[in-house]
Amino acid sequence: MKRAVISASGVSHSFDTGPTPVTVLRDIDVEVYAGELLMLVGPSGSGKTTLLHILGRLLSPSSGVVTLYGKNTQALGEEELAALRLKYFGFIFQAYNLFPVLTATENVMVMLDLLGVSRQIARNRARELLKSVGLGHRLDAFPSQLSSGQRQRVAIARALAGDPKILMADEPTAALDAESGLRAIELLQILAHQQERAVVIVTHDPRILHFGDRVIHLEDGQIAERLAAPRDLSPQHAMGAL
Amino acid sequence: MSLGKEIGRATRQFAGYSGVAWRGPSLTLLIAWRNLVHDRIRFGVTLVGIAFSTILVGIQLGMLLNFLQTTSTVVDRAGANIWVAAHGVPSVDLATPIDGRRRFQSVAVEGVAAAEPYLLHFGFWKRADGIRQIVILIGVEPGAEMGLPLTLPAGQSFREALSSPDGIIIDRLYAEKLGVTGLNQLVEINDRRARVVGFTDGIRTFTQSPYVFTSLRNARWLLGRSDDVITYVLIRVVAGQDPAAVIERLSARMPDVDVMTSREFASSSQKYWLLTTGAGISIICSSLLALFVGVVIVAQTLYASTMDRLPEYAVIRAMGGPRWYLYKIVIEQAVIGGVIGSAVGIAAVLVLVYLGRNMSSPPLVPAWLALGIGAVTVVMCVGASLVSISKITSIDPVKVFR
Ligand SMILES: Nc1ncnc2c1ncn2[C@@H]1O[C@H](COP(=O)(O)OP(=O)(O)OP(=O)(O)O)[C@@H](O)[C@H]1O
Ligand SMILES: [Mg+2]
Numbered sequence: 130m131k132r133a134v135i136s137a138s139g140v141s142h143s144f145d146t147g148p149t150p151v152t153v154l155r156d157i158d159v160e161v162y163a164g165e166l167l168m169l170v171g172p173s174g175s176g177k178t179t180l181l182h183i184l185g186r187l188l189s190p191s192s193g194v195v196t197l198y199g200k201n202t203q204a205l206g207e208e209e210l211a212a213l214r215l216k217y218f219g220f221i222f223q224a225y226n227l228f229p230v231l232t233a234t235e236n237v238m239v240m241l242d243l244l245g246v247s248r249q250i251a252r253n254r255a256r257e258l259l260k261s262v263g264l265g266h267r268l269d270a271f272p273s274q275l276s277s278g279q280r281q282r283v284a285i286a287r288a289l290a291g292d293p294k295i296l297m298a299d300e301p302t303a304a305l306d307a308e309s310g311l312r313a314i315e316l317l318q319i320l321a322h323q324q325e326r327a328v329v330i331v332t333h334d335p336r337i338l339h340f341g342d343r344v345i346h347l348e349d350g351q352i353a354e355r356l357a358a359p360r361d362l363s364p365q366h367a368m369g370a371l
Numbered sequence: 372m373s374l375g376k377e378i379g380r381a382t383r384q385f386a387g388y389s390g391v392a393w394r395g396p397s398l399t400l401l402i403a404w405r406n407l408v409h410d411r412i413r414f415g416v417t418l419v420g421i422a423f424s425t426i427l428v429g430i431q432l433g434m435l436l437n438f439l440q441t442t443s444t445v446v447d448r449a450g451a452n453i454w455v456a457a458h459g460v461p462s463v464d465l466a467t468p469i470d471g472r473r474r475f476q477s478v479a480v481e482g483v484a485a486a487e488p489y490l491l492h493f494g495f496w497k498r499a500d501g502i503r504q505i506v507i508l509i510g511v512e513p514g515a516e517m518g519l520p521l522t523l524p525a526g527q528s529f530r531e532a533l534s535s536p537d538g539i540i541i542d543r544l545y546a547e548k549l550g551v552t553g554l555n556q557l558v559e560i561n562d563r564r565a566r567v568v569g570f571t572d573g574i575r576t577f578t579q580s581p582y583v584f585t586s587l588r589n590a591r592w593l594l595g596r597s598d599d600v601i602t603y604v605l606i607r608v609v610a611g612q613d614p615a616a617v618i619e620r621l622s623a624r625m626p627d628v629d630v631m632t633s634r635e636f637a638s639s640s641q642k643y644w645l646l647t648t649g650a651g652i653s654i655i656c657s658s659l660l661a662l663f664v665g666v667v668i669v670a671q672t673l674y675a676s677t678m679d680r681l682p683e684y685a686v687i688r689a690m691g692g693p694r695w696y697l698y699k700i701v702i703e704q705a706v707i708g709g710v711i712g713s714a715v716g717i718a719a720v721l722v723l724v725y726l727g728r729n730m731s732s733p734p735l736v737p738a739w740l741a742l743g744i745g746a747v748t749v750v751m752c753v754g755a756s757l758v759s760i761s762k763i764t765s766i767d768p769v770k771v772f773r
Contacts, residue, residue: 187689187769215691226686230405235398241694242398251398287690354377 132199133160134327137182140193142179153179156349158272163294166321166328167343175347177331178299184329185218185297186210215243219288221298225280227272233259233283234242234268240290262316267343276311280288285316295327302334314340399696403703406676414708417672421712421748422719424665429720429744433734435651440735441577442644443637445509448574451517452603452614454636455621456629462643463636464507464578466491469628471599480624482609482617487511489518489603490590493580497559498550505580506549506560510590517605519584529569533586533649538568544731545581546570560593575731577644579713662751669708672753677701677759681766687767697763701756709752713745720744 137159143152153176159169160242161184169177182188183195186202187210195202197217205213214220227236237255238248246254259268261284272280280302298317302310314330314337321328321342330341338344346354407414440447446454446463452664455477457467477486490510511518532538539560541549551558556567565585565641574582591598608617614632621630631639645651677684684697720736727733 182769211688211691211693213691216691220686220689222686222689224682225699226404226682228680228683230409231402235401238398239402239687240690243687243690243696248398 132162133196134163134296135159135161135197136165136193136199137180137184137190140180140183140186140195141188142176142183142190142192152350154183157193157350157352159184159345160350161295161327161329163327164321164325165342166318166330166340168338168344169329169331169347170338170344171332171347171353173333176350177347178196180347181297181329181331185220185295186214207262215291217290217294219293219296221281221284221288221296221301223300225272225284225285227280227283229272232269232271233264233275233279234284236272236283236288237287240287244291255286255290258289259283262286262289263363268280276309277304278306279310281305281313282316285313289320293326295329297329300333301330302337307336310334310337317364346369384544396538397699399699400703403700403707405499406680406700407704407707410676410679411671413675417669417708418712418715420543420668420672421665421708421752422716423702423743424661424668425713425716426719426723426750427661428486428658428748429717429736429741430723430734431654431661432740432744433720433724433736435645435658436653436737436740437575437732438577438644438650438736439641443640444574445491445582446633446637446640448642449518449633450579450607451487451633452608453606453618453621454631454633455604455606455625456602456631458627458629460629461647462640463491464576464580464640465643466597466602468600468602469604471601473625473628474601474604476625477604477606477621480617481619482612482620482678483606484609485486485607487515487517487605488601489605490587490596490600491602492590492594494560494583494593495562496549496581496583497562498602499558499673500550503548504549506583507576507578507580508583508585508590508593510585514737515605517607529584532569533584533589535566535568536586537564537566537589538585539565539589540569540571541567541581542571542574544573544575544729563593563595564737565589565593577732579731611740613706633677633758647720662747665748666751666755668707669752670758673701673705673708673756675764676704677762681762684763685766685770686769688766694764697766698760700754701759701763705752705756706749709749710745713748716748717741717745 135151137157138155140157141152142154145149149239157180157274159180169180170316171177180186183190186195189203197213202213228239229238234252234255237258240246241251241254256268258267261353262285264279264282264286267275269277272283275283281304295313296317301313301317305313317328317330318340345352379532442462453472455469457469460466471488474486474488477483490508492508494506494508496506497503509518513530519529529540532540541551546552549558551567554567558565558567560583571584576582585593591600608614618630618632687697688694721741724734724736
């Protein structure tokens with residue numbers, strides 16, 4: 130039996146920023162496994178992003194337990210959680226949020242700088258990573274000079290720089306055209322299947338649903354449906370598409 | 372090679388590599404620099420703000436230093452170890468007379484090598500065109516070893532100059548003000564005649580009344596005073612003697628006058644002008660104000676730049692970057708701005724000081740003052756970054772990603 134990388138049980142969350150607390154997640158149980166691409170889907174406002182943030186240890190749930198490699202993370206402070214994220218997680222955000230004043234290479238280097246990698250080694254590594262995601266010809270371009278698909282790939286390279294065991298992406302295809310979106314998902318699938326990383330993707334996009342090894346359907350803060358999606362595209366097949 | 376393998380190689384090749392080797396300058400410095408130059412107008416405003424604040428502070432403190440130095444010039448340059456003055460004299464220029472016998476009483480005290488009379492008093496100088504100027508007459512004995520500025524141009528000696536019965540010496544800086552065009556010119560002081568026999572260089576006056584050096588005899592005559600009045604006794608102590616002990620003995624012998632070291636007298640003269648006239652206080656206040664305005668400008672531009680980068684900073688937090696990494700970026704921005712801005716400001720101050728070197732009260736900006744102002748400016752810039760830092764502290768990575 131596979132061991133869960135992240136395991137959430139009995140997770141509920143409510144935001145009490147407004148006049149009355151809003152409960153957005155109710156009693157959720159999720160496990161995330163290495164080598165698997167997990168999709169979180171559901172209508173807008175159903176709590177997908179919130180759940181992703183909780184799984185990615187960006188947000189602590191109001192109640193419930195989240196473990197990472199079997200260890201409870203509930204008691205950790207803000208800086209300890211940050212250190213945990215640095216070590217285990219790679220995040221790909223919808224808005225990419227690349228530093229506009231840094232080149233593609235330098236943006237990737239930031240992640241390595243956080244990890245304490247020396248400047249020269251970081252530069253070489255950032256270049257290799259960018260080449261591997263197909264940006265070898267745009268190494269010194271600034272984000273404003275890149276297409277959104279290319280920016281997305283810089284963000285992926287940045288997320289991969291620390292060789293994270295877990296990758297989390299919120300709507301990674303939302304800002305991309307169909308073609309680039311497909312490429313991005315295929316890339317994430319390769320990272321899961323060939324490199325034994327755990328990949329969690331939040332999406333609205335029905336076109337990419339079938340890439341998920343498992344699909345969790347959220348509705349109104351509760352799990353409505355769990356689907357084990359067939360792998361109708363083999364990794365080799367995906368390669369061909371790239 | 373398949374794409375998957377390639378990415379795998381690219382990521383794993385360095386996995387577990389931690390910065391054992393020399394890390395090189397951190398990326399934060401690069402980010403800080405680019406953040407600054409990214410918005411050139413804002414950077415320009417920042418630098419101009421810092422530079423102006425530095426210039427204001429530099430010039431004002433330079434003036435203050437000049438004031439302080441000129442208020443005690445004659446004391447500093449007299450070469451005496453100890454001064455004997457009337458009780459309660461606040462500043463060297465504001466003297467009240469003492470009895471001429473004080474000199475002989477002083478000589479008799481153990482540890483005193485030499486004691487010389489020194490007369491200082493205001494006088495009225497009449498220029499050829501009839502305009503009157505207040506001057507400060509200083510009279511010493513022609514053979515005196517103390518009390519004279521040692522800056523007489525080569526080829527002249529005070530002794531010679533002062534041994535002529537009506538001879539006076541003024542400073543070149545004030546020759547024009549006093550209507551003097553050359554040596555041996557006859558002038559009038561207190562309606563009595565005197566002759567300019569020499570010039571000093573760089574003996575400035577704080578009160579704007581020029582110093583006029585002459586022999587004790589001549590000074591008395593010009594002032595119309597009785598023969599035994601003096602203002603100070605200048606004392607040199609025997610080599611190896613503790614001045615404090617000598618001062619104690621002098622005070623015991625003459626309890627009704629003030630006896631102090633040259634340094635004490637110089638600093639009390641400085642303090643008097645600094646504190647009682649309000650000039651010093653107002654200069655210090657306006658320097659602080661200039662510094663404050665500079666800080667506000669820096670805080671403002673730095674804050675705007677931090678607000679621009681908030682989404683990226685939040686991403687760094689989300690990726691697991693510690694807060695101090697972000698603080699470092701902001702502080703480095705402040706330091707870079709502070710160093711460049713204050714360097715520009717100090718360069719401008721030095722140019723202004725050079726251009727104003729012949730004014731009657733030119734600002735005085737020695738290296739320690741310039742560097743000190745630079746350091747204070749940089750520290751203030753870092754202080755100005757606190758507003759931005761408090762903003763960063765409250766960054767919630769989650770907020771940015773919805
Ligand atoms: N900080 C917050 N304060 C109050 N309510 C919040 C906050 N963040 C999210 N919510 C609410 O929680 C609910 C779930 O939000 P969430 O972003 O997780 O939904 P989602 O499924 O990702 O939606 P979408 O598909 O539109 O991105 C929404 O009703 C939202 O309004
Ligand atoms: Mg969402």
